Amino acid sequence: MANFPSSEWADEYVKALNGNSEYKDAGKTWEGDITFVVQPDDRYSKKWYLYLDLYHGECRSYRASDNESDIKKSEFRYTGPYSNWVKLINKEIDPIQGLMTGKFKLEGPMMKIMRYTKAAKEMVNTASLVKTEFEV
Amino acid sequence: MWFFRSPHIVFGEDSLSFLNTFDAGRIVIVTDKNILGAGLIDKVKKNLPENAETFVISDILPEPDYDNMLLHLDDVKKFAPDLFIGVGGGSSMDTAKILFALYERQDIHIYDITPLVKLNLRKKSHLIAIPTTSGTGSECSWAAVVSEKDEHRKNELASPEILPDYAILDPEMVLSLPREQTINTSVDAMTHAIEAYVARWANPYSDALAEKALELISNNILNVLNNPRNFDSRNSVHIGASMAGMSFSNSQIGLAHALGHSFGAVFKIAHGKTVGLFLPEVIRYNYKSSKSKYDRLNNLFSDDIRKPSLDLTIEYLFKKMGQPVQMNTMNINEAYYNENFDLLVELAENSTGIITNPEDINREGIETIFKKVHGD
Numbered sequence: 001m002a003n004f005p006s007s008e009w010a011d012e013y014v015k016a017l018n019g020n021s022e023y024k025d026a027g028k029t030w031e032g033d034i035t036f037v038v039q040p041d042d043r044y045s046k047k048w049y050l051y052l053d054l055y056h057g058e059c060r061s062y063r064a065s066d067n068e069s070d071i072k073k074s075e076f077r078y079t080g081p082y083s084n085w086v087k088l089i090n091k092e093i094d095p096i097q098g099l100m101t102g103k104f105k106l107e108g109p110m111m112k113i114m115r116y117t118k119a120a121k122e123m124v125n126t127a128s129l130v131k132t133e134f135e136v
Numbered sequence: 137m138w139f140f141r142s143p144h145i146v147f148g149e150d151s152l153s154f155l156n157t158f159d160a161g162r163i164v165i166v167t168d169k170n171i172l173g174a175g176l177i178d179k180v181k182k183n184l185p186e187n188a189e190t191f192v193i194s195d196i197l198p199e200p201d202y203d204n205m206l207l208h209l210d211d212v213k214k215f216a217p218d219l220f221i222g223v224g225g226g227s228s229m230d231t232a233k234i235l236f237a238l239y240e241r242q243d244i245h246i247y248d249i250t251p252l253v254k255l256n257l258r259k260k261s262h263l264i265a266i267p268t269t270s271g272t273g274s275e276c277s278w279a280a281v282v283s284e285k286d287e288h289r290k291n292e293l294a295s296p297e298i299l300p301d302y303a304i305l306d307p308e309m310v311l312s313l314p315r316e317q318t319i320n321t322s323v324d325a326m327t328h329a330i331e332a333y334v335a336r337w338a339n340p341y342s343d344a345l346a347e348k349a350l351e352l353i354s355n356n357i358l359n360v361l362n363n364p365r366n367f368d369s370r371n372s373v374h375i376g377a378s379m380a381g382m383s384f385s386n387s388q389i390g391l392a393h394a395l396g397h398s399f400g401a402v403f404k405i406a407h408g409k410t411v412g413l414f415l416p417e418v419i420r421y422n423y424k425s426s427k428s429k430y431d432r433l434n435n436l437f438s439d440d441i442r443k444p445s446l447d448l449t450i451e452y453l454f455k456k457m458g459q460p461v462q463m464n465t466m467n468i469n470e471a472y473y474n475e476n477f478d479l480l481v482e483l484a485e486n487s488t489g490i491i492t493n494p495e496d497i498n499r500e501g502i503e504t505i506f507k508k509v510h511g512d
Contacts, residue, residue: 022498026485096491097337100251101137110250114291117488 004089004132005038005048005082010064012130014052017059020129023122024057030116031055034108035071037079044082044135057119076108086134088124095124140341140386141296143265143276147305147375149367152266154304155183160219160262164212165192166232167223171268176309180223180266191215193235196228201285202246205231212239221264222300223309225321226272226407229265230280233298236263249280249293257297265300268309270353270374271321271408273328273381275303288401288483299385305378307371315361317406322357323459324408325377326350327392327415330446332384333433334426335492342387345379351436352376354453361457391497392418394489395505398480403468412459413466417505418493419447425494463510473510480506 002009017023031054038048049071053061065071080088084103087093096117098104106113113120146154163184167177172194181190193208212235220239222232237249240257249255265275274280278299279292313321326349332338333346353376356369363369395418396411403410419430423445434446441456443449451461460466463473473480481502484490490497 025499094336097138101139106252109247110252111247111291114250114488115289115486117491118486121491 001131001133004085004134005044005050005064005066007064009130009132010050010062013050013127014059014062016129017123017126020122020126023119023126026122027054027057027116027119029056030119032076032112033072033074034076034078035074036085037077038085039079039081041081041083043086076106076113078104078106080104082135089127089130089132091128095120138337138339139296140339141278141299142382142386143300143303145276145303145305145378147378148371149307151304151306152179152183152308154302155180155221155264156185158185158219158262158264158302160185161188162215162217163188163190163219163221164215164217164232164235165190165221165223166196166235167192167194167228168196168198168225169194171224171228174312176268177223179308180221191217193231196224196231198227199281199283199290200227200231201283203285205234205282206238206246209235209238213242216260218261219264220261221266222274223266223268225267225269226274226281229267229272229274229300230282232263232265233274233280233300234282234293236261237295237298246282246293249295249298251278251294251296253295255295255297258301262301263298264302264304266304266306266309267374267378269313269317269321270310270370270377271324271328273325273377273384275300275305276378276381277385279385288398288479290397290401292488303378305374307367307374310370310374311365311367313364315364318360318364319457319459320406320408320412322353322360322373322377322408323412323415323454323457325373325380326353326450327396327408327411328380328384328389329353329376330415330419330433330450331390331392331489331493332380332387334422334429334494335384335388335390336494337492338387342383345383345386347433347436349376349379349383350433352379354437354441357453358456388492389489390418390493391421391489391495391505394484394487394493395502395509397487397489398483401483402476402480403472405466409459412454413461413463414505414509416447416451416454416461417509419450421497421501421505422493422495423447461509477503477506
C-alpha cells in the first residue's frame with residue numbers, strides 16, 4: 001500500500017503503467033512528457049509533482065517531488081487539488097468531465113492530446129490499480 | 137457537476153420566418169452547392185430581414201478539412217457580418233461554427249477551439265443553424281468535425297461557445313431530401329439517441345431527449361420512406377433528429393460511432409450508414425451493463441416493429457429501411473478490407489466514442505466486432 005502522494009506511490013504507478021498492455025498499445029506512437037500536479041487543499045497542505053517522460057507506450061523516466069525546481073518543464077501539465085485527485089484515482093471523477101467542469105486543468109497542445117484519448121484513459125485507469133492510502 | 141446545453145429551438149411549419157425577426161443586416165450564409173442548386177438558399181433569403189446584405193459561401197465539401205473550411209475566412213472578415221447562418225448537413229453547419237469562432241476571435245488558432253479555453257465569442261455576431269437533413273444533430277451540438285488532409289482521421293473541435301444561438305427546424309427544408317440521405321441521416325439520428333442513452337455521461341436531460349427522439353423517429357421513418365412528402369411525418373423525424381442531437385451533445389456517443397467513424401474514413405462511406413452498420417452488434421456487446429436501459433428503449437417501438445430485444449428490433453427496422461447490418465451486403469472491396477484491417481482497428485481504438493461507451497473495450501474486442509459484422 002503506497003501513500004498518495006509520495007515517491008513510493010510514483011514507483012508503483014510507473015510500474016503499473018509500464019505493465020499495462022492497453023496503455024502500451026494506445027500510446028505506442030506518443031512522444032511527450034507530462035507532469036501531474038497536486039495542489040494543496042484542506043486535506044493536503046503541500047504541492048506535489050510527478051514528471052513522466054512517456055515514449056512509445058512506455059514511461060522512460062520519472063521524477064516525483066514536492067519542489068517544482070526538481071521537475072523538468074514538460075509539454076503537458078494536468079493540475080488539480082488533492083481532493084479531486086483522490087476522487088480521480090477512486091474513479092469518482094471522469095478525467096475529461098473533470099477538465100470540463102474545472103476540477104482539473106490541462107495545459108499543453110490540445111490537438112496532440114485529443115488524438116490519444118484512449119492512452120489518457122488508460123493512464124487514469126492505471127492510477128486506480130495502485131493500492132493507495134490517502135491523507136485523511 | 138454537469139451541464140445541459142441547448143440552442144433556442146424554432147420548429148414546425150413556417151419556422152424559417154423567424155429569420156425576419158432577427159436583428160441582423162450583414163449575413164454570411166454557409167452551405168454547399170447541392171443545397172444552393174436545390175433552391176433552399178432562396179427559401180432562406182426570402183425570409184431574411186429586408187435590406188439585409190448577404191455573402192453566400194456555397195462550396196463546402198462533404199467532410200471538409202481545415203483548408204476547405206477556412207478558404208473564405210479573409211472574405212468573411214472583409215464582409216464584417218453580424219450573423220452567420222449554416223444551412224445544410226453537418227459539414228456546412230460545422231463550417232459555419234468554425235468561421236464564426238475565427239471571425240469573432242481573429243487572434244486565436246483553430247486548435248484553440250476546445251472546451252478548456254474561454255473564447256468570449258458573440259462580441260460582433262451570432263450563429264444560426266438550419267439543417268437540411270434530419271440526422272447529424274450539428275444544429276444542437278457544440279462540436280465541429282474537421283477532417284485531416286490526406287489522413288483517415290477526423291478531429292472534433294468542441295466549445296460550448298460554438299453552440300448555435302438558434303436552430304431552425306423547418307420541415308420544408310427536408311421535404312425533398314433524397315431517399316438514400318433520408319435513410320442514412322435517420323439511422324445516424326437513431327444511433328445518436330441509443331448511444332447517448334447508455335453513454336457514461338448520460339444524465340436525466342439527455343435520457344429524456346433520447347427517449348422522445350427514438351419514439352418520434354422510429355414511429356415515423358417508414359412512413360417518410362413510403363411517402364417522402366408527408367409533412368407531419370417529416371416534421372416528427374426532423375424534430376426527433378434534433379432531440380437526438382441534443383441528447384448526444386450533452387452525454388456523448390459510444391462504440392458504434394467509434395467503429396463507424398473508422399470504417400467510414402477508410403472506405404469513404406456515408407457516416408450514418410457506417411454507424412448503423414455496427415449498432416446492433418454494439419448493443420449486443422453492451423447488453424450486460426445496459427440491459428435495463430436498452431429494454432426501456434425497446435418498449436418505445438411500435439408493436440409491429442418491436443422484437444424481444446433492442447438489437448433485434450434495430451436489425452429488423454434497419455433492414456426494412458434498407459440500411460445494411462452486415463458488410464457482405466455493402467459490396468466492399470475484400471482485399472482493401474484485409475489490407476486495412478489494422479488501420480480500421482487502430483482508428484476505432486483512438487476514437488472518443490471508446491471513452492464514453494458504457495463497456496470498456498480493448499483491441500481484441502474491437503477486432504471481434506469488426507469480424508462479426510464482416511461475417512467471419
